[in-house]
Amino acid sequence: MKVLYFDCFSGASGDMIVGALVDAGVPLEEIRAALGSLSIDGEAVWTERVQRAGIGATKFQVRGEDSGHAHHHQAHGGVATEAHAHRTLPDIFSLIDGSRLSAMGKDRAKALFARLGDVEGTIHGTPPDKVHLHEVGALDSIVDIVSTVHALELIGARRIVASPLNVGSGTIRSSHGLFPVPAPATAKLLEGVPIYSGTQRAEMVTPTGALLITAYATEFGGIPPMRIAKIGYGAGARSFEDTPNVLRVLIGEDDANAPSHTVVVIEAEIDDMNPQIFGVVMDRLLAEGALDVFYTPVQMKKNRPGTLLSVIAPSASREKLTSIVFRETTTIGVRYREMTRECLDRETRTVSTPFGEVRFKIARRDGEILNASPEFEDCVNLANRHGRPIKEIQAAAIKAFNG
Numbered sequence: 001m002k003v004l005y006f007d008c009f010s011g012a013s014g015d016m017i018v019g020a021l022v023d024a025g026v027p028l029e030e031i032r033a034a035l036g037s038l039s040i041d042g043e044a045v046w047t048e049r050v051q052r053a054g055i056g057a058t059k060f061q062v063r064g065e066d067s068g069h070a071h072h073h074q075a076h077g078g079v080a081t082e083a084h085a086h087r088t089l090p091d092i093f094s095l096i097d098g099s100r101l102s103a104m105g106k107d108r109a110k111a112l113f114a115r116l117g118d119v120e121g122t123i124h125g126t127p128p129d130k131v132h133l134h135e136v137g138a139l140d141s142i143v144d145i146v147s148t149v150h151a152l153e154l155i156g157a158r159r160i161v162a163s164p165l166n167v168g169s170g171t172i173r174s175s176h177g178l179f180p181v182p183a184p185a186t187a188k189l190l191e192g193v194p195i196y197s198g199t200q201r202a203e204m205v206t207p208t209g210a211l212l213i214t215a216y217a218t219e220f221g222g223i224p225p226m227r228i229a230k231i232g233y234g235a236g237a238r239s240f241e242d243t244p245n246v247l248r249v250l251i252g253e254d255d256a257n258a259p260s261h262t263v264v265v266i267e268a269e270i271d272d273m274n275p276q277i278f279g280v281v282m283d284r285l286l287a288e289g290a291l292d293v294f295y296t297p298v299q300m301k302k303n304r305p306g307t308l309l310s311v312i313a314p315s316a317s318r319e320k321l322t323s324i325v326f327r328e329t330t331t332i333g334v335r336y337r338e339m340t341r342e343c344l345d346r347e348t349r350t351v352s353t354p355f356g357e358v359r360f361k362i363a364r365r366d367g368e369i370l371n372a373s374p375e376f377e378d379c380v381n382l383a384n385r386h387g388r389p390i391k392e393i394q395a396a397a398i399k400a401f402n403g
Contacts, residue, residue, distance in 0.1 A: 221315025
């Protein structure tokens with residue numbers, strides 16, 4: 001299965017995403033062809049090789065009727081312009097219809113802008129069809145979105161994962177005034193997505209970048225097990241001394257045989273909760289995707305006995321499981337860390353015994369069987385059915401497996 005990973009350690013914007021995909025091998029001519037009438041002339045879109053803190057990257061550039069290679073408040077573009085058209089969703093849909101995207105691609109691009117219209121409408125209290133999209137309605141942003149839809153369609157990745165997004169810090173000025181980073185629309189688009197504030201006092205994630213990353217990535221966390229085939233770097237316009245202002249994309253094949261993968265460990269100490277609730281919390285966490293949940297007795301402040309709740313889960317499930325911990329327990333804070341774990345290859349085999357069938361759990365490494373044990377619940381059921389000790393059923397199952 002083809003996998004694509006967006007590494008957003010320096011944020012994300014539309015031009016960075018397109019630049020990274022072109023850098024990873026999507027032909028620029030394919031992008032130009034897909035734009036159709038959006039591309040005013042053959043030179044309306046182009047790329048440049050640039051350096052960002054020592055890393056060579058591709059800068060995607062757009063020249064159009066209302067494009068200054070930037071959006072009013074998009075720090076990844078170039079010099080801002082005041083000549084933005086105030087387009088409504090029907091205006092933008094008409095422009096997308098003029099592109100040469102596939103029918104599915106046009107539907108996808110329209111759905112992206114419809115989502116943006118809902119977000120802007122919610123923020124400003126305006127019906128989506130009446131919303132005037134300023135910065136993200138600029139032609140260069142429309143080009144970025146159409147180009148990304150086409151490029152990802154060409155790549156055909158069945159699994160798209162993104163890292164937590166560095167949103168930057170400070171304030172930005174938009175057509176609506178001065179706002180803290182991330183801007184209101186960006187923050188709304190990033191709901192439920194892991195973000196953090198880096199050291200750069202700049203807008204690192206733009207509305208277009210947030211829209212595209214959150215629409216395509218189905219998981220957020222560390223790099224998934226994969227065999228990398230292509231790497232691309234898309235450049236933003238700014239240069240920072242300490243961090244390359246680039247978006248990195250990794251494209252490859254899913255590596256199901258990778259010996260290790262990343263998980264998140266969520267922890268919270270609790271000393272004031274009814275003990276009966278602990279069982280319910282464990283059941284709900286496991287039902288929502290936790291890989292393991294366990295409790296450890298600890299000594300807390302003022303020498304009070306307490307319980308350490310530990311949850312091991314896929315990185316993408318962190319937000320959902322953290323919400324369950326807050327909702328279902330009395331803790332007022334959690335901590336988490338990402339870890340790498342290695343698991344044996346596992347399979348289940350059924351063996352026949354004089355008492356009935358028992359499933360056997362088998363664990364291998366590099367093809368060698370290291371552990372094999374009968375499924376305990378199967379042994380309990382057979383023991384109850386035949387009125388025999390569980391250890392007798394287990395012995396029969398082991399004999400059948402070894403025979």
